[in-house]
Amino acid sequence: MRKVTAISVLLLLASALSAKDAPMPEWVTNHRGAYPDADYLAQRGSGKTAETAQTDATSQIARYFQTNVSANLSTTMRSITGAGKVDESTTVVDEVRVSSEVSLFALEHTEPYYYKKEKKWYCVAYIRRDAAWRQYAPVVDGAKAEFYALYDNAGKESEPFIRCGLYKAAWENGKNFLERLEYARILSPAGEAAYSGDRRTVSQIPALIQSEREKCAVHLTVRGDYGNIIETSLTSALTKSGIRTTSSASQAAYTATAVIEPNATGTDPMSINPSVDIRIQGRSGRSVYSLQVRSGERTVAYTLESAQKKAYPALAEELERMLSAGLAEAVGL
Secondary structure, eight states: OOOHHHHHHHHHHHHHHHHSSOOOHHHHHHHHSEEEETTEEEEEEESSSSSHHHHHHHHHHHHHHHHHHHHHSSSEEEEEEGGGGGEEOOOTTTTTOOOGGGGGGGGOOOOOOEEETTTEEEEEEEEEEEHHHHHHHHHHHHHHHHHHHHHHHHOOOOHHHHHHHHHHHHHHHHHHHHHHHOOOOOOOHHHTTTTTHHHHHHHHHHHHHHHHHHHHEEEEEEEETTTHHHHHHHHHHHHHHTEEESSSGGGGSSSEEEEEOOOEOSSEEEEOEEEEEEEEEEEOOOOEEEEEESSSSSSEEESSHHHHHHOOOOOOOHHHHHHHHHHHHHHHO
């Protein structure tokens, strides 16, 4: 009987011990201290279950990356000019899709802990900076190589007009490179610092585009116009796009030729469905841009002049809209 009683007492003691709370990990109240910022990126999550606490911790660290990358991509970018002068301008990098993929690099979690006092589960998602950087550095190098392939291709082009478009393509790709660099800066500031020259190269592209665009002076020749209606819209679109027009062909690097066709049919009355064919060529005769715009409807009148007077304003408006959009794509930022 005594033997049985002793065993019962031991079982009761074991049960009592197991019912006690496990020691509270330091990270529950001080996750920054448990995972120092010099070596880790860490975010704490909580929830009603262990699974929701872990999910919340993962979401918190992903949000941390997204918020910081988005903020840094919209900060002031510097371009270095001659004589060591620094011109600063705020350039917002639009349409950069900031992803949370980097949170998957070397991501780890603590074992969730249930805090009875608050009736909550807690968990910490953390990334070891050195391990993450070893995995992420090749991603940065890949983005860098892709950017420089486009950037170097632009530098080899002889025509300023085309060079603008190629630099623009490099700039668009450079946004992806900048995003990778921002992730890199969060993971390893020291590792990212090695790319400071590359970051500067990307930030100077808008100034390069502006410089090339200033070389694209155009002499405009229009055939078949009525009252300079079409010529006015062409000049306006070129000017708004940052391209200067000249009164003399000798002062221009390019010739823009616009041929307007009324496409008339019938007599008494007649109808026209006018179109404009535009071509921009360099001095070598190389075509660098072309556009054709046709009126969306026919215009009826008893004379060609009356029909042109009625139809050309609407054609000019559509022409200016389409040409402005086309030039923005070709030589704009």
